[in-house]
Amino acid sequence: MKVVLVHGIFNTGHVMGVLKRRIQQAGHECFSPTLASFDGRHGIEIAAVSLAKQIDAQFGTNAKIVLVGFSMGGIVGRYYMQYLGGAARVEQFFGLSVPHNGSYWAYLPYPSKGVKQLRPKSDFLLELAKTETVLEKVKLYSFWTPFDFSVVPSSSSIWPIAENKRFIVILHLSVIFSRRIANEICNRLRLAT
Template identity: 55%
Template sequence: MKLVLVHGIFNTGQVMGWMRRQFERQGYECLTPTLAPFDGRRGIAFAAKQLQSHIEATLAEGETICLVGFSMGGIVARYYLQHLGGEKRTKALFSISSPHHGSYLAWLPYPSRAMRELRPKSQLLSQLADCQERLEGIALYSFRTPIDFTIVPSRSSHWPRANNRVIWRPLHLSMIFSRRVVAEILAGVVQLSPGGETTPQTGQGLQRAEE
């Protein structure tokens, strides 16, 4: 089972590098695709189709994955699951500081369709909320920090359908450098892995970073 790490807006796949190394140290293969344009100006659906293309071009048909989506990446991952058939091969979605209910910061005047779609009560977020039954059978997790000035309010990352975790971290981006977040994701992946006794030990050998 591969882990697919999906970056957020104004980033590339490189921003997931530290987290990727932690998972690889535990024996998991990871994909960290870069979704262009980096500012999401062509929208969530466009980014999700890129994600779909990357997964299908890289992995064998029927090969299962777990998705780890940071910020906008969590919403891109949901679109892939709920509208592009990604649920057929996905065992879990771990969203990290993703604006499931939008962010008021997305009202900033920037020419990005994705930013408009991440505003509270946007049409896209409403559509995703209305077809969550397509996520049946997928383990769902949502991590958030109360000290988040990008997802405003930070509680917008609370996803009633998911297993929610509150991790006290200073600021939005720091969530993908949290050893605790990595350890909890690994624990969730282990629960989904057949033959758990041969699965890498979670939390051991993690590169030092802030908790």
């Protein structure tokens, strides 16, 4: 399978390196682009357009893909699927510690439109929730940890339309380095082939 890994805020595609290697070792083609801009400065929409262009450049415009989004990267992935036509080609979506319902952390003062969009009950997240029906044919997963101090509260990663699974992983960034989570993703990919 062709797997796209979408990093979180203040990171680049390189941060997904460990997870990328584990998925590649399971026999899948893996791509980990760097979003523009990496801090969400111009908003989730612009980051999603960047993601769409890079996916098309890497895999063409028609190939089926699996999307794995970490943190803000999961919201970028959702926008890509829900507003940019990505739902037509994404077979499975794995959200890893994604603030589907926002995070109080996003109230910290930082000059980034994307950060403000991640506030609980933001207009952006409310609109995103209204268009979830376009995801009906995508198998959705949300993996989260109760020990997440970036997604606050951690239960914000629970996504009612997805299959949710809790992992005991200490700290937000650690989810992308977790062997258990990587194995879970690889098992789901294997079952889908």
